[in-house]
Amino acid sequence: MPVIPDIMLNNGQRIPQFGFGVFLIPPPQTEAAVSHALQAGYRHVDTAEMYGNEAEVGQAISKSGLSRGEVFVTTKLSNDAHQPDDARLAFEGSLKALGFDYVDLFLIHWPLPTGYDGDFVSTWRTLEEFYRDGRARSIGVSNFQPHHLRRIHTEREITPAVNQIEVNPYLTQGELHRFCAEHEIVVEAWSPLGRGRVLADPTVDDIARRYGKTPAQVVLRWHIERGDVVFPKSVTLSRIRENIDVFDFELTGEDVEAITALNRDQRAGPNPDTFAG
Ligand code: NAD
Numbered sequence: 001m002p003v004i005p006d007i008m009l010n011n012g013q014r015i016p017q018f019g020f021g022v023f024l025i026p027p028p029q030t031e032a033a034v035s036h037a038l039q040a041g042y043r044h045v046d047t048a049e050m051y052g053n054e055a056e057v058g059q060a061i062s063k064s065g066l067s068r069g070e071v072f073v074t075t076k077l078s079n080d081a082h083q084p085d086d087a088r089l090a091f092e093g094s095l096k097a098l099g100f101d102y103v104d105l106f107l108i109h110w111p112l113p114t115g116y117d118g119d120f121v122s123t124w125r126t127l128e129e130f131y132r133d134g135r136a137r138s139i140g141v142s143n144f145q146p147h148h149l150r151r152i153h154t155e156r157e158i159t160p161a162v163n164q165i166e167v168n169p170y171l172t173q174g175e176l177h178r179f180c181a182e183h184e185i186v187v188e189a190w191s192p193l194g195r196g197r198v199l200a201d202p203t204v205d206d207i208a209r210r211y212g213k214t215p216a217q218v219v220l221r222w223h224i225e226r227g228d229v230v231f232p233k234s235v236t237l238s239r240i241r242e243n244i245d246v247f248d249f250e251l252t253g254e255d256v257e258a259i260t261a262l263n264r265d266q267r268a269g270p271n272p273d274t275f276a277g
Contacts, residue, residue, distance in 0.1 A: 001041040002247045007229060009161040010184040013138045015105070016072050017224060018244060019044025019231035021190070027053045033235045034060035038071070040241050046164075046188075046231040048076035048109055049094050058098035068100065076109040076142060077123070079277035082116045084126040091130055106136040107164055111148045114276050120148065121155045128158050140164065142190075143272040146179040153183065162186045167228060168194035169204065169219060172263040177226070188229040193219055195268055203262055207255050214242060221246045222259045 006014040020037040022030055022045065030053040034045060038060065047057045054075055061071050075098065081090035095101065106127060111120045130136040140162035141152070152160060163180050167173050167189035180187050198204060199215040208218045216232070220243060223230045232243045251259075 002244055004041070004043065004244075004247065005224075007186055007227070009138055009186055010159055011138055011161055013104070013161070015138075015162070015186070015229060016044040017229050018042070018220075018246070019046055019072065019074075019229070020240070021046045021231040021233035022053055022057060023048070023051050023190075023233055025051075025053060025233065025235055027056050029235055030056035031060045031063075033240070035064065036237050036240050037244075038064045038066060040244055042240075042244060043070060044072040044074075044229075044231065046074045048107075049078040049081075049090060049097075050076070050109060054094055054097035055099070058100060062099060072104045073098065073100065074105040074107065075103055076107040077127075079110055079112060079115075082108075082112060082120065082123045084122055087123055087126040088129075091135070095135065102135050102137060104136075105138045105140060105162065106130055107140045107142045107162070108144075110143045110275055110277060111141070111145070111272055112275070112277050113148065113273060121151060124152050124156060124160075128156070131158055138162070140185075142188075143275070145272055146176060148272070149179065149183065149185070159183065160185055162188050162229070164188035164190055166190050166267060166269050167223070168192060168268075169198045169201065169222065169259050169262040170194055170264045170266045171268075172260050174263070181227075186229060187227075188231070189223050190231075191268060192223050192230040192232050197268065198262070201262060203258055207251070207258065211249055211251075213246075213249060216243060217246050218251070219259070221249065221251055222256060225251055225256050226260075
């Protein structure tokens with residue numbers, strides 16, 4: 001079994017740096033995919049209310065023979081539930097679907113600055129309640145830009161533990177990355193493989209050949225070397241195993257820089273400043 005490093009969050013909780021993402025895994029396939037991942041050594045699962053597969057994630061973990069405390073579970077607030085009362089109901093719904101009495105990490109999925117009168121601060125204050133009552137061991141945000149984080153920062157009691165953002169070699173997010181580091185917010189890189197797009201890049205391919213690794217492994221290792229948390233998604237057993245097999249090599253600083261230099265500021269997902277949910 002691979003030994004996966006932990007990262008210490010700003011509240012003292014620890015998060016496994018590597019996990020399993022389940023976005024776009026249809027509910028009937030989710031339990032099997034998560035079970036395969038747990039058998040392969042994954043101990044961190046990233047889901048969301050909007051993925052529609054929280055129940056299947058919970059079932060796979062409950063049936064795995066692992067104790068609840070051995071698996072780090074993240075879920076996220078639905079975009080249609082930012083009003084405080086809706087957020088409270090949605091959070092209870094997520095716990096119920098998962099079959100757990102707490103989650104390790106609960107996130108605001110998108111800032112939605114053009115919705116709810118731009119008031120994601122009230123939503124954040126509601127997440128602070130879940131943290132205080134212990135049902136969310138850590139709370140954080142997703143898809144927040146520096147100016148969104150600054151607003152939270154001036155009005156918050158609790159600093160977000162993480163910011164989950166789109167990052168891959170074609171979208172390195174240098175400025176946001178530095179901002180998060182300065183504010184002790186851990187970056188989680190979503191779509192770390194660029195949904196497969198970056199794997200055909202000749203520079204990635206050349207580096208992969210030199211290390212005797214696959215392009216996916218090299219890209220995932222690049223995220224690890226940058227200090228980010230990653231959770232690639234796959235439903236294919238061989239890829240689930242391949243993706244976690246990145247803890248027996250290190251990239252040189254030069255190779256990390258060569259991959260970072262591939263940046264094109266190219267998003268595959270929506271722009272958080274305009275995305276309305
Ligand atoms: P990803 O970058 O993990 O790419 C997944 C795709 O890459 C797979 O469908 C498969 O086609 C391919 N792939 C996986 N392993 C491979 C391998 N070894 N070789 C070749 N191809 C391979 O994309 P993702 O699923 O979008 O992102 C990962 C996770 O990030 C999601 O499951 C979800 O948990 C999270 N996410 C969060 C947000 C957000 O807004 N917070 C948005 C998207 C994704």
